[in-house]
Amino acid sequence: MAQPYASTVRSCLGSSVADMTRGTLSERARLRPVLLGMLASNLMVGAAAGSPSQDYMLYCMGCHGAQAQGVPGKVPPLAHALGRFMRSPEGRDYVLRVPGAANSVLSDAQLAGVLNWIAAHFDDGELAADVPWFTPAEVSRSRHVPLASVRETRRDVVHALSSTGPAPAADY
Numbered sequence: 001m002a003q004p005y006a007s008t009v010r011s012c013l014g015s016s017v018a019d020m021t022r023g024t025l026s027e028r029a030r031l032r033p034v035l036l037g038m039l040a041s042n043l044m045v046g047a048a049a050g051s052p053s054q055d056y057m058l059y060c061m062g063c064h065g066a067q068a069q070g071v072p073g074k075v076p077p078l079a080h081a082l083g084r085f086m087r088s089p090e091g092r093d094y095v096l097r098v099p100g101a102a103n104s105v106l107s108d109a110q111l112a113g114v115l116n117w118i119a120a121h122f123d124d125g126e127l128a129a130d131v132p133w134f135t136p137a138e139v140s141r142s143r144h145v146p147l148a149s150v151r152e153t154r155r156d157v158v159h160a161l162s163s164t165g166p167a168p169a170a171d172y
Contacts, residue, residue, distance in 0.1 A: 052117035055110055060118075063100065068122045070172055076154075081168035082115065083123030084161060086131045094157045096134075096142035098150055104143075109136040111143070126166070 050058065060068075063075045070077035076098075085091035095101060095115065104111055112134040119127060147153050154170065161167035 050110075052110070052113040053121070055106060055114045056117060059104060059106060060100070060114065068118055072172065074172075076168075076172035078118050079122035080126065081123075083119045083127045083131065084166055084168050085157065086119060086134075087128065087164065088157070088161060090157050091161055092134070092138070093142050094147070094153055096139055097145060097147045097153075099147075102143045102146060107136075108139040108143070112136050112139045115139075 056068075060078075064070055064078050065075075068077060068079035068082075082095065085095045096111075101111060101115075106114060116133045119131075119133075151171070158167045158170040
């Protein structure tokens with residue numbers, strides 16, 4: 001006689017995978033959703049615990065490229081540009097409000113971590129010592145306010161940055 005579903009699950013959670021496959025077809029069929037749910041949970045927890053470099057690879061690299069070089073005319077470069085935007089409050093606000101950042105599935109803390117990793121990894125020699133890193137609180141304050149015009153805002157921010165030192169290109 002087959003065990004009731006709840007006791008089957010309880011007994012299997014303490015068993016090895018090999019033991020779980022020995023049950024009857026009916027028992028295994030009933031366990032499939034539980035095991036798939038456990039697998040999905042583990043995968044989500046693993047993804048959430050990714051490092052900033054892994055988050056860049058999973059969520060940013062597809063558009064910005066392996067070296068954060070972007071695609072001319074379509075996707076702005078992050079390398080040798082992000083650190084320059086970080087010099088001013090307007091530049092920082094712009095970076096956090098562009099669609100890729102504002103609409104990212106990353107949490108505020110993950111997005112701050114990715115942006116800081118990009119700046120440290122691709123702009124390390126260009127970052128001024130007094131440029132602050134992004135914080136989750138800063139990300140949270142800015143990212144949910146959409147930009148009316150991304151390109152126009154970029155041009156304005158770049159123009160202002162160019163009066164205080166090196167600036168990213170106005171267009172990409």
